[in-house]
Amino acid sequence: MDIIHLLPDSVANQIAAGEVIQRPASCLKELVENSLDAGASRIQVIVYDAGRTMLQVIDDGSGMSETDARMAFERHATSKIQSAQDLFSLRTMGFRGEALASICAVAQVEVQTRRKEDEIGTFLEIAGSDVIRQEACLCPVGTNFKVKNLFFNVPVRRKFLKTDQTELRNLLTEFYHIVLVYPHVQFTFVSNDEVLMELPAGTEKQRIEAVFGKGNKAYTGNLVDIKSDTELVSIRGFVGKPEAASKNAQQYFFVNGRYMRHAYFHKAVMTAYSGMVPGDYNPSYFIYFDINPQWIDVNIHPTKTEIKFQDEQTIFQIVLATVREALGKFNIAPSLDFDRAGEIEMPTSTKQVADIPKVVFDPNYNPFHPTSARARDNYKGWETLYPSGSNIPTKPTYEQQKEDLFETSLSEVQPYTYRGKYIFVPYRAGLFIVNHHRAHIRVLYEQYQHQIRDQKGVSQQLLFPELLELNTEDMKLVDTLLSDLRYVGFELEQFSKNSYNIVGIPALLSVDHAVATLNKIIHCVRETGISAQQQWEEQIALSLAEDTAIPYGKKLTDEEAHDLIERLFALSNYRVLPDGKVIVCEWKVEELDSRF
Ligand code: ADP
Ligand code: MG
Numbered sequence: 001m002d003i004i005h006l007l008p009d010s011v012a013n014q015i016a017a018g019e020v021i022q023r024p025a026s027c028l029k030e031l032v033e034n035s036l037d038a039g040a041s042r043i044q045v046i047v048y049d050a051g052r053t054m055l056q057v058i059d060d061g062s063g064m065s066e067t068d069a070r071m072a073f074e075r076h077a078t079s080k081i082q083s084a085q086d087l088f089s090l091r092t093m094g095f096r097g098e099a100l101a102s103i104c105a106v107a108q109v110e111v112q113t114r115r116k117e118d119e120i121g122t123f124l125e126i127a128g129s130d131v132i133r134q135e136a137c138l139c140p141v142g143t144n145f146k147v148k149n150l151f152f153n154v155p156v157r158r159k160f161l162k163t164d165q166t167e168l169r170n171l172l173t174e175f176y177h178i179v180l181v182y183p184h185v186q187f188t189f190v191s192n193d194e195v196l197m198e199l200p201a202g203t204e205k206q207r208i209e210a211v212f213g214k215g216n217k218a219y220t221g222n223l224v225d226i227k228s229d230t231e232l233v234s235i236r237g238f239v240g241k242p243e244a245a246s247k248n249a250q251q252y253f254f255v256n257g258r259y260m261r262h263a264y265f266h267k268a269v270m271t272a273y274s275g276m277v278p279g280d281y282n283p284s285y286f287i288y289f290d291i292n293p294q295w296i297d298v299n300i301h302p303t304k305t306e307i308k309f310q311d312e313q314t315i316f317q318i319v320l321a322t323v324r325e326a327l328g329k330f331n332i333a334p335s336l337d338f339d340r341a342g343e344i345e346m347p348t349s350t351k352q353v354a355d356i357p358k359v360v361f362d363p364n365y366n367p368f369h370p371t372s373a374r375a376r377d378n379y380k381g382w383e384t385l386y387p388s389g390s391n392i393p394t395k396p397t398y399e400q401q402k403e404d405l406f407e408t409s410l411s412e413v414q415p416y417t418y419r420g421k422y423i424f425v426p427y428r429a430g431l432f433i434v435n436h437h438r439a440h441i442r443v444l445y446e447q448y449q450h451q452i453r454d455q456k457g458v459s460q461q462l463l464f465p466e467l468l469e470l471n472t473e474d475m476k477l478v479d480t481l482l483s484d485l486r487y488v489g490f491e492l493e494q495f496s497k498n499s500y501n502i503v504g505i506p507a508l509l510s511v512d513h514a515v516a517t518l519n520k521i522i523h524c525v526r527e528t529g530i531s532a533q534q535q536w537e538e539q540i541a542l543s544l545a546e547d548t549a550i551p552y553g554k555k556l557t558d559e560e561a562h563d564l565i566e567r568l569f570a571l572s573n574y575r576v577l578p579d580g581k582v583i584v585c586e587w588k589v590e591e592l593d594s595r596f
Helices: 009-020 024-037 066-072 084-088 099-105 155-160 166-181 204-213 263-273 311-333 374-384 401-405 436-453 472-487 511-528 533-548 558-568 589-594
Strands: 043-048 055-061 110-114 121-128 130-137 142-148 186-191 194-199 225-227 234-240 251-254 258-261 285-290 416-418 422-429 432-433 459-469 490-497 499-506 584-588
Touching: 009 533, 024 043, 024 166, 043 166, 043 374, 066 130, 066 459, 099 110, 099 490, 121 472, 142 472, 155 204, 166 204, 166 234, 166 258, 186 533, 194 490, 204 234, 204 285, 204 459, 225 311, 234 311, 251 263, 258 374, 263 285, 263 311, 285 311, 374 422, 422 436, 422 558, 432 558, 436 533, 459 490, 459 511, 472 490, 472 533, 511 533, 584 589
Parallel strands: 043 186, 251 285
Antiparallel strands: 043 055, 055 142, 110 121, 110 142, 121 130, 186 194, 225 234, 234 285, 251 258, 416 422, 422 432, 432 584, 459 499, 490 499
C-alpha cells in the first residue's frame, strides 16, 4: 500500500505559518512593515489582550485594488520582487510574499482597503485561509487590517503564548525596532483602549526621546552624535555619555533600516567605553549602518535579526574608532548638564567597604561646582568647538577640576589612610573614599600610556638577564610588541628561536615579577586580538600598572597618600578603571546630615 500523500493546503499553510508568525509581535512586524512598504505616513496599531484577541494596523498608504487585495493572501504573492536576482538589491522590508498568507492561515482576518484613484474600496473577510466574504465598501485611502483570535485553529500555538504582560512587551519591542528607523512616519500604539505611544513625525533624536525619554528632555541631552562615512559603510547615530550609563540601557543597531543584533559590533562599542563606565553599567546607543546590500548576507529569513557582514573586522575598527572619537571629543571638557538622576546603589565590586553602612555611588553626579561659571562655559564648548570629523588632540588642564573639587588647594587637604587599603579625602561636597591600589593603577596606567606615546620609559638594567621562553606563535606576537614594550621600560633581546633575554625592566617593576608580567601582557594582548594597535598599547599599560601599583596592605605615609590623590584627581577619569572597577566612591554632606 502506498503511504505517501499530500497534505491538505490548509495544513501546509499552517505549518509554513509557524515559521513566520510565532506570536502577536510577529503579526505586528509583518503588518507594519507592509504599511511602510506601501508608503504610509501615519500608522496606528491597536491591540486587545496583547494581540491575542485582536491586533489591528491602520495605514494611509497606497491601498490595494480589488484584485490585488484578493491576491495578497496567496502564498508567494508579492508586488516587491520579480526574480531571485532582485533579492540581492532589495531594500523593502518584506519580499517573500508569505506574511499575509501565513497570518490568514492561523487567524480570522478582515481587511478594508482603497487606493487613491478608486472611489470604492474593498472589504475582505478570511478565516483559516478561506475567503468568507468579499464586498465593496466605503473606506478611507489606505489599508486597515484586523487580525482576530490569533491561532484560533492551532491550539498548540495558542498555548505556547506567554502572559499578556510578556506578549505586550514583545509587541512593544517589535514596535520600537520599527519606529526608531522611521521617525518621519507618525505612529500610535493603543492597548486595551489605552494610548501607550503617541509618536509624532520628527527627527531621529526626537523619536528616541518620544519613545524612551517619556517627556524627559534630559534623555537626549545625554546622547552624543556619531558619524562616519567610509567606502565600506556609513555609520551614524547616537551614543550615550558615559555618566548617563545605567543598568537598563537602550542599545540598538540598525542596518539599512532594519533592526539587527550584532554581538561583535556590540563589543566594538563597549570597547570604546572601556574605562569610562563602571562594570555593571551600560551605555545606551542607537547606531544606524548603511551598507551596500550586496555586502551583507541577505536576510532571507524574515524573523532573523542576526546579520552577517563581509569584512566584519574592518567594520569593527570603524565602529570602535567612530564611537571613541565621539566620546573623546566629549571628554575634553566633562559634561556638566546634570539633572541628577536618583542615587544608584554602589556597584557590587566595591562592596568591600563593609565597615561603612550604605555608601551610595552616583555615576551621574558631577563633582564640579554646579554654579561654576567657568565650568558651564566649558560644557557649551565641546559640542561647538569640535565639529564632527575634526580630531584635535587638545590637552585639557585639570587644574580647574582640582580647584572645583577641593575648596582649598589640594596641599591643605588632609587625607586619612585606613586599613592599608583606603584613603579618606574630604572635598567640597563631602567625603571621597579612595581605593589606594586602584587609584595607583589608574595613575600608572595613564603614565605608561604616555610613555608609549612619547616613546620613552624609564628602564632598570638587569645584572643577570631573565629568560622568557615562548612558543612560536607568541614569539611572533612579541616581535610586534617589542617597540611598545621598550617604551615602557622592557628591553628584550632574542636569545634563541624560542626565547628572549630580559635585560631591562620598567623602573617600578620588581625583578621577580618580570617574567610573569610579560606573560600576562602577552596573554592579554592575545585575548584582545592583535588587530588594533591602540588596544594592545592599552593592554600593556594596564597589565604593567596592575603589577606595579601599590599593593593592598601597604601603609602609606602622609606624603605618599598626598602625592597619590594629587595625581589621581588631576586625571580626567579618576572614577573607574579601564575594566570598570570603581576607584572612588563618595559620601555627600547631605547624606551625612541625613544620618543625624
Ligand atoms: P510581501 O510583503 O513579502 O510582499 P506580504 O504577504 O506581506 O508579502 O504582502 C503581500 C502583498 O500585499 C504585498 O506585496 C503588497 O503588494 C500587498 N500589501 C500588503 N499589505 C499592504 C498594505 N498595508 N498596503 C498596500 N499593499 C499591501
Ligand atoms: Mg510583507
